[in-house]
Amino acid sequence: xxxxxxxxxxxxxxxxxxxxxxxxxxxxxxxxxxxxxxxxxxxxxxxxxxxxxxxxxxxxxxxxxxxxxxxxxxxxxxxxxxxxxxxxxxxxxxxxxxxxxxxxxxxxxxxxxxxxxxxxxxxxxxxxxxxxxxxxxxxxxxxxxxxxxxxxxxxxxxxxxxxxxxxxxxxxxxxxxxxxxxxxxxxxxxxxxxxxxxxxxxxxxxxxxxxxxxxxxxxxxxxxxxxxxxxxxxxxxxxxxxxxxxxxxxxxxxxxxxxxxxxxxxxxxxxxxxxxxx
Amino acid sequence: xxxxxxxxxxxxxxxxxxxxxxxxxxxxxxxxxxxxxxxxxxxxxxxxxxxxxxxxxxxxxxxxxxxxxxxxxxxxxxxxxxxxxxxxxxxxxxxxxxxxxxxxxxxxxxxxxxxxxxxxxxxxxxxxxxxxxxxxxxxxxxxxxxxxxxxxxxxxxxxxxxxxxxxxxxxxxxxxxxxxxxxxxxxxxxxxxxxxxxxxxxxxxxxxxxxxxxxxxxxxxxxxxxxxxxxxxxxxxxxxxxxxxxxxxxxxxxxxxxxxxxxxxxxxxxxxxxxxxxxxxxxx
Amino acid sequence: xxxxxxxxxxxxxxxxxxxxxxxxxxxxxxxxxxxxxxxxxxxxxxxxxxxxxxxxxxxxxxxxxxxxxxxxxxxxxxxxxxxxxxxxxxxxxxxxxxxxxxxxxxxxxxxxxxxxxxxxxxxxxxxxxxxxxxxxxxxxxxxxxxxxxxxxxxxxxxxxxxxxxxxxxxxxxxxxxxxxxxxxxxxxxxxxxxxxxxxxxxxxxxxxxxxxxxxxxxxxxxxxxxxxxxxxxxxxxxxxxxxxxxxxxxxx
Numbered sequence: 175x176x177x178x179x180x181x182x183x184x185x186x187x188x189x190x191x192x193x194x195x196x197x198x199x200x201x202x203x204x205x206x207x208x209x210x211x212x213x214x215x216x217x218x219x220x221x222x223x224x225x226x227x228x229x230x231x232x233x234x235x236x237x238x239x240x241x242x243x244x245x246x247x248x249x250x251x252x253x254x255x256x257x258x259x260x261x262x263x264x265x266x267x268x269x270x271x272x273x274x275x276x277x278x279x280x281x282x283x284x285x286x287x288x289x290x291x292x293x294x295x296x297x298x299x300x301x302x303x304x305x306x307x308x309x310x311x312x313x314x315x316x317x318x319x320x321x322x323x324x325x326x327x328x329x330x331x332x333x334x335x336x337x338x339x340x341x342x343x344x345x346x347x348x349x350x351x352x353x354x355x356x357x358x359x360x361x362x363x364x365x366x367x368x369x370x371x372x373x374x375x376x377x378x379x380x381x382x383x384x385x386x387x388x389x390x391x392x393x394x395x396x397x398x399x400x401x402x403x404x405x406x407x408x409x410x411x412x413x414x415x416x417x418x419x420x421x422x423x424x425x426x427x428x429x430x431x432x433x434x435x436x437x438x439x440x441x442x443x444x445x446x447x448x449x450x451x452x
Numbered sequence: 453x454x455x456x457x458x459x460x461x462x463x464x465x466x467x468x469x470x471x472x473x474x475x476x477x478x479x480x481x482x483x484x485x486x487x488x489x490x491x492x493x494x495x496x497x498x499x500x501x502x503x504x505x506x507x508x509x510x511x512x513x514x515x516x517x518x519x520x521x522x523x524x525x526x527x528x529x530x531x532x533x534x535x536x537x538x539x540x541x542x543x544x545x546x547x548x549x550x551x552x553x554x555x556x557x558x559x560x561x562x563x564x565x566x567x568x569x570x571x572x573x574x575x576x577x578x579x580x581x582x583x584x585x586x587x588x589x590x591x592x593x594x595x596x597x598x599x600x601x602x603x604x605x606x607x608x609x610x611x612x613x614x615x616x617x618x619x620x621x622x623x624x625x626x627x628x629x630x631x632x633x634x635x636x637x638x639x640x641x642x643x644x645x646x647x648x649x650x651x652x653x654x655x656x657x658x659x660x661x662x663x664x665x666x667x668x669x670x671x672x673x674x675x676x677x678x679x680x681x682x683x684x685x686x687x688x689x690x691x692x693x694x695x696x697x698x699x700x701x702x703x704x705x706x707x708x709x710x711x712x713x714x715x716x717x718x719x720x721x722x723x724x725x726x727x728x729x730x731x732x733x734x735x736x
Numbered sequence: 737x738x739x740x741x742x743x744x745x746x747x748x749x750x751x752x753x754x755x756x757x758x759x760x761x762x763x764x765x766x767x768x769x770x771x772x773x774x775x776x777x778x779x780x781x782x783x784x785x786x787x788x789x790x791x792x793x794x795x796x797x798x799x800x801x802x803x804x805x806x807x808x809x810x811x812x813x814x815x816x817x818x819x820x821x822x823x824x825x826x827x828x829x830x831x832x833x834x835x836x837x838x839x840x841x842x843x844x845x846x847x848x849x850x851x852x853x854x855x856x857x858x859x860x861x862x863x864x865x866x867x868x869x870x871x872x873x874x875x876x877x878x879x880x881x882x883x884x885x886x887x888x889x890x891x892x893x894x895x896x897x898x899x900x901x902x903x904x905x906x907x908x909x910x911x912x913x914x915x916x917x918x919x920x921x922x923x924x925x926x927x928x929x930x931x932x933x934x935x936x937x938x939x940x941x942x943x944x945x946x947x948x949x950x951x952x953x954x955x956x957x958x959x960x961x962x963x964x965x966x967x968x969x970x971x972x973x974x975x976x977x978x979x980x981x982x983x984x985x986x987x988x
Binding site: 245253263274279 | 894897898900901902903904905906907908922923925926927930931
């Protein structure tokens, strides 16, 4: 679905944000792009819908070279939601915000209405149809931004730091929605440094540092590799940090979910007790 | 000594019909370290603003009840006087810094108060050292990372040497590593200077084992107030949008099968101690 | 926007950077007066040489040249307008004279801009603020000046973010006729304004907790102090200027 072929990007200021990045993301995959601030996550995301074109190398979206398509054309395939949802809003009602993009992309009027209803319902915003976007809460604003993008049904959804400034209930909701989008067969890419969020979502993790991809694998492997995470200035999720303190007792340190941790602790404690009795 | 006394506080912003905080009663001892939890929009910020006089002096609205901080009635004391006793650090770092060098920003409030230059110099040095950013002194806030900017904001308030410091979601726009270092600075301020502290925060993992007291708010009211262990153990908070540290969930899960933890752990260290203690007792 | 590039401060550690900003400002003003007073080519060229020397001493030659380059379109405009004016009013007899006088005017404009460029390139905005304070300009104005400089890059970044967000929902900013393009400014300007308002509110809150306006007798961490090198620079430039004045009034 997405292919980066040794992509390097240098900003006009001379700052090198991506260097020789090669990676592929398949259809329907759920990917978390992780790394400290300035690792190149946002630059990566901006290449997905052609806001930035590689300085050297190629980015292919659905097999097409992004240099040959406009941002509007690419956005039909890859919907990007940026960190600050308020950067989008300029119309009097929630409904009009969604309609605006759809009309921009040339959908017919009856389709527009259907899509608005569907997207707002999916994001649990239908009661706010006639409300001003500026009066929504922080979490609702984020969901409206997602609804605006989702309305034209892009195959890929990319989100830049979706959890920043969100409280735990809003994060919970966001997590459920991301899971659903993924279940529907969409490709979902989120860039984030929120390890706890990623530990709960358990996606494929692509770890970046200083413009390079330093690791790529499942969340359980990467988020329990203390040394790797430290080298990228990322904290370990609390479950893994706890388990890694108990490895000498034979506890499994490669766990990031609470449920699995509990299961493995109880099992190990029983074993220890069993051997002692014997 | 009491630093905060709030009695029957209700406040409604002008233009709104629903009170942002209702019937708050709260006392806080000097030197206490309080974590204020609750979902966005539950009234945490409003409560903080009531404590440093932004309400009612800056925000208009209808205020009932009494708020006394450091012995002063906030409704009768101008903000600039209150600010010397109650400091406040906000969520967005860049919107609290006005100058073109770090040291000027740390000096800003002192200059506004007309404090003599030698004293300003002394306090700027003190604050920069206390926060550990002496090397950033001559830099421009614009070139700093969010975490560094927030440290400058903290130093600029610390230079006022307030008795009480309020932090309104100080890490919510920061990455985890910066968030951790900001939280570490907050707890070192309390340790070194005995400053009373209220932190409104979502990151319980970072703070649970450091605070003396947790207050949970919902829809403008205080619904829970106690020691962290009591508050986190008492029930699942997730429905209120209040997170429980992962170690607490793990310990509760383990306890359902085996009675390992008598004392609820609040950090990975305490969890480890709990497990080792359990095994050790078994051996004996 | 290279002309603005030449007005942006870059940190430096040269003798020129270390001069008291008030002295530097005075030097720029004196240069300006000379530019106004003289039309003689050789003096104007000398002034440019002096400026070049100062730019060299301050290690800002490249940026200084940028200002000059940036001011060329403006100079061409001044040249054109004056030439037309001289020709239509018949001020000068020959075409040669018309061209000479128009060129001088255009060149003086360049000199004027480049002299202030050296001032801005070597003086921190903070120092400019201190200068304003030392002239007893009320602090709120100084504060407004400093904040403008502090927040311009942040707002520029915000503008880029908004444009990215709106382009990502299919708005093609660079397509269509002038009217359509003007309409496309709405989705950019409304969020920008909304963000600015929110920021203003947050700033006001932070100013409040930092005791802004608590007393009329505001103190300041740093103070401008004239040192011997500042007096020396002042003396030299005033002497040169007096000589120039004298020669203008009595010798030429």
